[in-house]
Amino acid sequence: MAAFARLLERLFWPARKEEEAEEEEGEGRRTPHGPQFLLDAPRCAQRPHGGAAASWGLRFGASAAQGWRAHMEDAHCAWLALPGLPPGWAFFAVLDGHGGSRAALFGARHLPGHVLEALGPAPGEPEGVCEALRRAFLSADARLRALWPRGEPGGSTAVALLVSPRFLYLAHCGDSRAVLSRAGAVAFSTEDHRPLRPRERERIHDAGGTIRRRRLEGSLAVSRALGDFAYKEAPGRPPELQLVSAEPEVTALARQAEDEFMLLASDGVWDAMSGAALAELVASRLCLGLAPELLCAQLLDTCLCKGSLDNMTCILVCFPGAPRPHEEAIRKEQELDAVLGRRVAELCSSAQEPPSLNTVFRTLASEDIHDLPPGGGVYCKAAVIAEAYSQLCQASGERREKGQNRAGQPTGTHSSSALDLKT
Secondary structure (H helix, E strand, O other): OHHHHHHHHHOOHHHHHHHHHHHHHHHOOOEOOEOOOEEEEEEOOOOOEEEEEHHHOEEEEEEEEOEEEOOOOEEEEEEOOOOOOOOOOEEEEEEEEEOOOHHHHHHHHHHHHHHHHHHOOOOOOOHHHHHHHHHHHHHHHHHHHHHOOOOOOOEEEEEEEEEOOOEEEEEEEOOOEEEEEEOOEEEEEOOOOOOOOHHHHHHHHHOOOOEEOOEEOOOEOOOEOEEOHHHOOOOOOOHHHOOOEOOOEEEEEEOOOOEEEEEEEOHHHHOOOOHHHHHHHHHHHHOOOOOHHHHHHHHHHHHHHOOOOOOEEEEEEEOOOOOOOOHHHHHHHHHHHHHHHHHHHHHHHHOOOOOOHHHHHHHHHHOOOOOOOOOOHHHHHHHHHHHHHHHHHHHHHHHHHHOEOOOOOEOOOOOOOOOOOOO
16 A cells, blocks of 8 residues: 555656646635645545445445545445335435535535435335425525524535435536446436536526636536535525525436446546446446445545546445456456566566656556456556565565675675665
8 A cells, every 4th residue: 555655646746736736726716725735645545335235235335535635525425224214215425525524524414314304204206206305405505504604615516326216316416426337338427517507507697697717706616516605695596596506406217127336426536537437447346346345445546546636535336237246357357467467577677777666657557458447447456566566675675685694794696586676
């Protein structure tokens, strides 16, 4: 893990951080406390977790990473069973705060309760459930406003999945997204709420707002969110018609036997990979028998390596039709790991000067290596490469120690296979 963290520190980041700073300055993206400065090194620590409801074939995994951001503003929640409802109902949500974490944390803690209250003991499907989700988001936002200190800035996007035995309900506001994989392909994905979307633009203009540099009032990149109450002050207009609305876009999808999994994630994940690429990567890892929570952690590591500079959170919900472990896929993955390990050793032993881990990774990224994970490529194997490099460094250090005589002086000879690697 230490080697992997060092790789992330050095891989692409000086240039990317400069680009990000220029973008924020040019677009006027500001938090209430100034620019969203990036850390000098990413915070890679994760606490993946998951669970399963075997009686109705539902599994989930979740993980989050602070990454390069100075503060963690994401939050999430997962309920495999909902009190008062029959077996087979579950609720999951990912929230991405901006201008602080308060709105996201509130949503993770209290949105499920608002959903349960709106559903009641016998929700009518699908229309009644769709309306209940809409009311739940708006009532949660109203409750947050009542608790929020007047003038306090900040808000949170949200994407939620409500599972019933017959339907999958998606409710989202902002740019946290969800994708459904069905029969090996993306069957549905949410669409971000941006100010330039026709319906969003019309509502903003009707409420007296402007759009500059693709942002609401030149500042906010999303047009729907919990919180952001400074943009919800247009007189005489209901909550769903304000400059920023907490009204979710709700979709009901009839469940099918071919449904494989649903991935919910904050925009830090989508910044690095497309929905199709993520679906491919998830499917390939499920074929290896990777638990959903460990898969989520690997996915976030991959996005870090591919250049995401934002907080990242993802929840993977697997249905009975999800890909199962496949012996051939497992065998190929083991062979790939062995090939990468040998190639790392070759690169280190063939160079006159010990190459850095970053150089080794860049070289491998430029090569045509067979059977790399679809969607993730060599970035998905960064931890394997870093571990192989770290083991070579450790072995080299041990050999150097054995090359010392009892007086502590070098013997003057080195094995031709000994590597003097620097980390």
